[in-house]
Amino acid sequence: MQHCHPSDMNMFRLSARQSLSRPSSNSGTPQSHHQHEVIGVSNCLQVQERIFVGIIIKSGMLCALQKEKTTVSKLFTRMLQVHTRKPDLWITAAKWEFEDNLNHENARHLLQKGLRFNPASKQLWLEYYRMELLFAEKLRKRKQIMEADLLEDEDSVQDAVLAGSVAAVVYRQALQEFPEDVKFALSFLPICQLFDFAKNQEEDIFTQIQKSFPDRPETFDAIARRHIYKASTIEDEELKEKEIQKCYDVFEDAVNKVAEGEIWGLYIQACLDLVEMKFPKTTPLPEWRIHKLLEVFDDAAKKEAVTPALFEKWAEVLTNVGQIKELLKVYDLATTHHPKVVTLWVHRLQVLIRTVPTEEKVIAVFHEACKHVPKKKSLPLWRLILDFCISNQSDSTTTLFEKGVSCHSSVSGPVKVLYLQWIYLTAGISKTRDLYKRFMQAGLVPLQIIKEYIKMEMAQAKPKMKLLRQAYEDAVSEFGSTNADLWIDYIQLEQTHPQGRPEDAGNIHFRAVKCLEGELNQQFITKYTLLQTGHLDV
Structure with missing residues (x-):
């Protein structure tokens, strides 16, 4: 067996330690030390599981590259013994057996076993169905190449397999698990339609769906879209339009039988697809198709289904x-x-x-x-x-x-900024100062307003230091505990403005260090040091 790379194990240990030290996300609820330990261990186990699976798959890929197929099979076997409830892993293992190890029986066995552990996994059923059709296609190609003579009694069995009969059995078993799920039943159709030899099976699926779900919107949609698909393969314009008309007829029948609004959405989407679809032969889009779409919109609106x-x-x-x-x-x-x-x-x-x-x-x-x-x-x-x-x-x-400005806070904040900008552009800086003062007296002023006001004052021919200092005091008073950059900007102003007081920088630094906590405190100290040494990018 291939050994794990040291870097993988280091990552494993690091993630485990981080999980144990990670605090609970429910910070608003007081928790005991024991509860924190339980949460930490749970997080650790989840990370261990993810890392373990990643390492196993990585090792499996390495073995596959080195053509050590037996080792890969053992790796997947061990992995699935631990992670039985992970459908994706069963699919990955089966895919490897089918495509790389060329062992259809092992792949089938894995998917069947995976379904026993995960009977509610729709993806496992779909992959099982797809694999059986792929296997039938391989047999058909092999038969064409070899042209082997078969006994008559073998022919009947062989022909059934070649026609995808095993896949049909899988489909029926899947529907027994989800008898009321029409969308799941329909999800087999796109897979079936990929195989030319499975046309009869496609017919059977449509027949079964119409029988089991006769009045469901999804059933009518599937039948109508079948006509759209046929129309896309016809080059004769007259025959094409007749096939498209069949699609419309199906939906017209549906809206009279189905009371759900969903059918109108499906009808409209089908009409939109018909307007936008590309046909093999380049021809102008018939106007009647657009008129039909608008007509359907009108009818749906009357039913309040849009x-x-x-x-x-x-x-x-x-x-x-x-x-x-x-x-x-x-x-x-x-x-x-x-x-x-x-x-x-x-x-x-x-x-x-x-x-x-x-x-x-x-x-x-x-x-x-x-x-x-x-x-x-x-x-x-x-x-x-x-x-x-x-x-x-x-x-x-x-x-x-x-x-x-007197609306909900999610509206008033941005509107105040727009109001300040508009007054500045239309009435000048004097009126802007009055409005800013009014906002500050009313309270609950967003930081963006203070920043906009500072920009306006700085844009004056002779910026007034007294007003700028007051604006920064307003800013740090309201937002100083959550914004390190405000303090740095304030210090820069005092150091660079002609009327500034550079000697006050130390006092502002002291206030900032007392106000900021944790990571913000460290950010401020770092930026202040860079500022003092001339290395801060302004």
Whole structure:
């Protein structure tokens, strides 16, 4: 057996030590020393397991490269004895047996054993099914090459295996484990369709699904998409369109039988795929397919079955075909059906603004949106309306800013920054100072506002040190315990400004060291040392 590389074992030991010393993630709950030990040991065992598996697989790959197949088999056997509940490992071992060791029986045995330990693993069933079809394909190719004469009684058995009958048995057994899972039953189809000789099996799967799940949306979708697949292989345009019409017919039947809204989503997605699909023969896209898509969108909307994501798709289609007026109607409908979805309101406003409406109309829609959208999620709306008002030099700009700064904290903070910037650009530094002072007196000022104000003061022809010093005092007073860079910037200001007091740098350093803790404290000391020696990148 191949020995583990020393670096692998070092990594193993290091990870184990880190796991034992790692604190609990539930820092808010008091825990005894014993509880910490239990958590540490649990973490350690989990890391040991991951590292062990990694080392075993790495060793197995090394042995495989050296063509030591017996050693690889033993490695996988030992690994699976310990990790019986890991489906991925059973699949990896079976894949190696089938592809590298060329031993189909061992691979089959591993997958069967893996399923006994993990009967709920859908991936194991799918891989088992895939492997049996691959084995049948290998036998078919071998038969074509060898052209061996077989006895008649052997022919029947051989033909059954060559047709993938073993895979069909696997499929039936899998469905017995998950009798109500239509999506799992359908997940075998893409595998089956990879093998030309399994056409009869594909038919059987479709028949079984229609029998077991006759009124499920997924069943209708699978049948309809089968017509789409057939259409993609037909070059004759008339025959192609007839096959596509069969797809539409399946869905039309489905929406009359199935009450679930999911069927409309599947119908719309199929129509979108038909609009976007590429055929072997390059031809212009028939307009009727786009009209059909828009018609389905309309019908689904009447049933209130269009999700926010599908409304966005609808809008995208209308944009591509240049129907801007219809686009606005769609977003009106979207915000009616999904009034709490902020992105739909934002897009509705954006489309409305493109139509050059009156200012009153835009602001009215904005206020309507604010009634429905949760306040903590409404920032995109505020950004959009403020940008609109500023661009149009609206008289309502100040009023909206004043409302915005009194909103939810997730909105008021960014709006205060925008308000400060707008006042600076339109009214000058004097008004900006007044607004900044007002914000500070009100409290709960984000750090970004103080930083923006400092930039504005620094941009003056003669920056006033008194005002800058006060701004930095505001900053370190509120955020000094969580931000080491603020203290460094403050010290730099005192050292570089013509009216600064370099002798105060030591006092600021002392305050910073007392205020900052842990890693932040070390960061500050390091940066301060680099600053004093002239090696700090500014």
